Amino acid sequence: MLRRVAMRVGRLLIWLMLLAASIAAGHRACAARPPLTPDAALQSILSAARAAAATSCADPADQLVRILCAGTIRVGVRDDYPPFAAAAAGGRSGFEVAVATRIAAALGVSPTFVTVTPADRIALLAENRIDLAIATMGDTTLRDGQARFIRPHYYASHTAIVGPRAIPLRTLRSLAGHTLCVTVGDSSNPELAAAGVRLLLFAAPAQLIDELHAGACSLIAQDDTFFARYFAKPRFSAEYETKFTMDPLPWGMAVARSGGDQLATALSLISEIFHRDGVFLRLAERNGVAPAFLREQRAVWQRPTCDTAQGFANPACVLPPRQSDMARTRFAGTVAAAEAFIAAHLGLHLSLAIFKLQPAWDLVRQGILNSIILIVGTLAATLGFALVIGRALGARRRVLRWPVRLLVMLLQSTPPVLSLVIAASAANAIFAFSAALALGAAILSLGLINGGNAGQAIAEAMATLRAEEAHRPAGRPALSDDVLYVHALRRSLTQIIAFLINATKATPMASFIGAPELLNALTDSTSFSSDRETTYWLLLIFYVVAVLLVVRLCGVMRGVLERRIAAS
Amino acid sequence: MSLLPPALPPSFLPHLLVGMLRDFAMAGMALGLGLLLGLPLALLWAHPGRLRVVPAAIVQLLRAAPTFVVMFFLLNILPHQARLFGAEVTITKQFTVALSLLPYSASIVAENGAEALRQLRLGSTLAALLFLPNLARTYFVLVMASGSAAAIGVREGISVILRQADQFPNFGARLWIFVLGVFVYGLILQSGFFLVLELRRRLAKRVVRRRAAAWSAGGGKSDGG
Numbered sequence: 100m101l102r103r104v105a106m107r108v109g110r111l112l113i114w115l116m117l118l119a120a121s122i123a124a125g126h127r128a129c130a131a132r133p134p135l136t137p138d139a140a141l142q143s144i145l146s147a148a149r150a151a152a153a154t155s156c157a158d159p160a161d162q163l164v165r166i167l168c169a170g171t172i173r174v175g176v177r178d179d180y181p182p183f184a185a186a187a188a189g190g191r192s193g194f195e196v197a198v199a200t201r202i203a204a205a206l207g208v209s210p211t212f213v214t215v216t217p218a219d220r221i222a223l224l225a226e227n228r229i230d231l232a233i234a235t236m237g238d239t240t241l242r243d244g245q246a247r248f249i250r251p252h253y254y255a256s257h258t259a260i261v262g263p264r265a266i267p268l269r270t271l272r273s274l275a276g277h278t279l280c281v282t283v284g285d286s287s288n289p290e291l292a293a294a295g296v297r298l299l300l301f302a303a304p305a306q307l308i309d310e311l312h313a314g315a316c317s318l319i320a321q322d323d324t325f326f327a328r329y330f331a332k333p334r335f336s337a338e339y340e341t342k343f344t345m346d347p348l349p350w351g352m353a354v355a356r357s358g359g360d361q362l363a364t365a366l367s368l369i370s371e372i373f374h375r376d377g378v379f380l381r382l383a384e385r386n387g388v389a390p391a392f393l394r395e396q397r398a399v400w401q402r403p404t405c406d407t408a409q410g411f412a413n414p415a416c417v418l419p420p421r422q423s424d425m426a427r428t429r430f431a432g433t434v435a436a437a438e439a440f441i442a443a444h445l446g447l448h449l450s451l452a453i454f455k456l457q458p459a460w461d462l463v464r465q466g467i468l469n470s471i472i473l474i475v476g477t478l479a480a481t482l483g484f485a486l487v488i489g490r491a492l493g494a495r496r497r498v499l500r501w502p503v504r505l506l507v508m509l510l511q512s513t514p515p516v517l518s519l520v521i522a523a524s525a526a527n528a529i530f531a532f533s534a535a536l537a538l539g540a541a542i543l544s545l546g547l548i549n550g551g552n553a554g555q556a557i558a559e560a561m562a563t564l565r566a567e568e569a570h571r572p573a574g575r576p577a578l579s580d581d582v583l584y585v586h587a588l589r590r591s592l593t594q595i596i597a598f599l600i601n602a603t604k605a606t607p608m609a610s611f612i613g614a615p616e617l618l619n620a621l622t623d624s625t626s627f628s629s630d631r632e633t634t635y636w637l638l639l640i641f642y643v644v645a646v647l648l649v650v651r652l653c654g655v656m657r658g659v660l661e662r663r664i665a666a667s
Numbered sequence: 668m669s670l671l672p673p674a675l676p677p678s679f680l681p682h683l684l685v686g687m688l689r690d691f692a693m694a695g696m697a698l699g700l701g702l703l704l705g706l707p708l709a710l711l712w713a714h715p716g717r718l719r720v721v722p723a724a725i726v727q728l729l730r731a732a733p734t735f736v737v738m739f740f741l742l743n744i745l746p747h748q749a750r751l752f753g754a755e756v757t758i759t760k761q762f763t764v765a766l767s768l769l770p771y772s773a774s775i776v777a778e779n780g781a782e783a784l785r786q787l788r789l790g791s792t793l794a795a796l797l798f799l800p801n802l803a804r805t806y807f808v809l810v811m812a813s814g815s816a817a818a819i820g821v822r823e824g825i826s827v828i829l830r831q832a833d834q835f836p837n838f839g840a841r842l843w844i845f846v847l848g849v850f851v852y853g854l855i856l857q858s859g860f861f862l863v864l865e866l867r868r869r870l871a872k873r874v875v876r877r878r879a880a881a882w883s884a885g886g887g888k889s890d891g892g
Binding site: 521528632634638639 | 730732735736737811814825849
């Protein structure tokens with residue numbers, strides 16, 4: 100009996116030892132085994148989905164199962180954006196169409212194409228009228244809440260700066276002080292303006308090409324995918340080139356937010372594989388799409404750390420979506436209520452987005468502050484230059500008078516815009532561009548132009564006083580030049596005030612050289628708001644009020660001065 | 668930084684001249700529109716009575732509108748196409764620039780026109796005739812101001828200069844282009860102002876001659892001018 104018990108205990112111990120050994124061996128084996136590949140993970144998901152499709156097509160649990168049951172995947176593509184997607188009598192073509200076809204093949208189904216537009220592509224996903232959108236859609240944090248983006252991204256666009264090959268500008272920094280033609284509302288405009296680039300605004304991208312050909316624009320900026328079709332033409336690519344690109348925006352395929360977890364995972368794994376194996380790259384090259392981004396991505400997805408079943412969730416491998424969801428201002432609710440009130444009672448449909456979105460409001464606030472600095476600075480510079488130039492022009496010594504006279508003549512002969520550009524170019528040649536530099540150059544330039552004219556008025560007044568002095572009553576001692584100068588200032592006060600007002604009116608021109616005043620700020624804010632009418636109405640009102648205030652202020656100061664003179 | 672003048676393409680000067688002609692055209696349009704709006708204002712303003720407050724206020728407002736802002740405002744507010752008396756009209760950028768100069772030109776026409784009418788009423792023909800040289804001076808100021816059109820992509824003189832300057836990376840070369848631009852614009856402006864002075868001098872001479880003739884014909888009675 101005891102022997103039998105001992106044998107059973109012995110066997111149990113052996114079993115336990117074997118179990119422990121096998122667990123340890125298993126653990127060692129697991130530790131040594133490489134992580135699951137995306138290919139294996141994809142096969143696993145597809146096998147499970149096929150199994151589900153074989154049994155439950157009446158009520159599919161996931162969109163992937165529904166696709167397998169239907170034997171087709173409905174893909175939303177554009178029909179007007181070559182070389183990405185275009186439709187013609189011969190059928191659909193383009194990079195995105197080719198990608199959709201390869202994805203359908205990887206799933207073992209056929210593609211059914213549905214034409215979508217930027218306006219309806221997300222809505223069609225939400226309404227389950229398409230299973231997948233591959234439609235030039237940038238992955239942004241804002242859109243992330245509306246559709247489920249497939250990562251890794253299948254492409255990325257950039258803002259490309261294009262110009263004649265002869266122009267040697269290659270960096271954003273080198274563009275400071277140069278003119279660049281852009282479209283209104285382009286998301287890169289604020290960054291370009293902040294770099295000191297003079298922005299010329301156009302309504303549509305096609306206009307940029309016309310202006311480039313016609314010579315009105317030396318450089319143009321637009322999405323690089325827009326330029327793809329033009330660079331496909333030998334004549335265009337012989338004459339022009341992409342100087343540099345900036346502001347990358349990853350493009351993502353998207354599925355509906357709900358009901359498609361397995362589909363989304365399968366598409367992410369397919370994307371990983373397509374990047375790693377160069378499928379995306381080959382399709383891009385075949386369709387004339389710029390391959391630089393896809394080459395970079397291929398290298399990324401060939402890394403062992405990224406080429407895994409979970410690589411698509413690894414932040415070190417996947418690009419983040421562009422930040423686009425903007426914080427709202429504290430008073431956004433009040434502004435919205437005001438919009439509604441005006442619409443209801445006055446029938447005016449205002450869109451005051453610049454007061455509702457924090458980044459736009461920050462821009463506007465900074466623009467107003469800079470405009471005030473610019474106006475005050477220009478007034479001070481005008482007055483300062485007027486006093487100095489007036490004194491020099493009124494001097495008896497020719498050596499002082501003639502160089503200043505020549506300077507005034509030059510200033511008067513130069514169109515104000517050109518004066519500003521010359522000042523800004525000179526400043527940029529010495530210092531690196533900055534907002535303060537642009538403001539300083541504008542203040543100096545506008546102060547010189549208007550101060551020169553006002554100074555001339557002072558000198559003319561001085562000349563009349565000297566002529567009168569020549570016929571002074573006998574016995575009265577001659578007035579000194581200093582006294583005459585003070586009288587000349589008094590006599591030319593109307594002219595000085597006129598040029599101070601002119602200087603105020605000229606301040607918005609500073610936007611042309613990149614000074615971040617209100618006109619520039621509001622132009623930048625159109626990147627956040629499509630409503631230009633309200634924006635430019637506000638701009639006009641601001642500057643008219645500013646000029647009227649300066650007129651009033653000058654009037655008050657004139658009154659004070661005249662009362663003091665009368666009293667003395 | 669090289670200070671030697673850069674080699675300019677042969678097309679630069681013709682393009683600059685064509686661009687400057689556009690400046691002249693825009694200034695002409697602005698002055699024409701200014702006369703259309705400014706002269707009725709001048710008539711009202713010169714009229715003695717309470718009604719003159721209205722044109723005075725309008726002129727004050729017109730004077731306060733910065734041309735550059737008005738240009739951007741109109742560019743973004745005006746439609747590209749409009750119907751005028753049943754006909755489809757394209758609103759070009761040049762026309763937009765001319766319109767943006769309208770507040771300035773109209774206010775000057777109204778102000779000087781009203782003054783000329785007052786002088787005429789007082790019997791001073793010579794002072795009234797100063798309206799013409801002032802108008803000519805305004806035209807040249809408008810030519811210079813129309814250079815702002817470069818900011819919205821109009822192919823006028825300044826934009827030709829800036830485009831050429833953009834071709835050169837160093838400031839020395841660009842400065843030469845700017846100097847050339849200043850010279851050409853300066854030549855036109857100074858010639859214009861010289862013509863204005865000459866016009867004023869001739870007018871003065873003619874009026875003095877006429878006054879002298881009237882004086883001798885009327886036995887020493889002047890026309891008051």
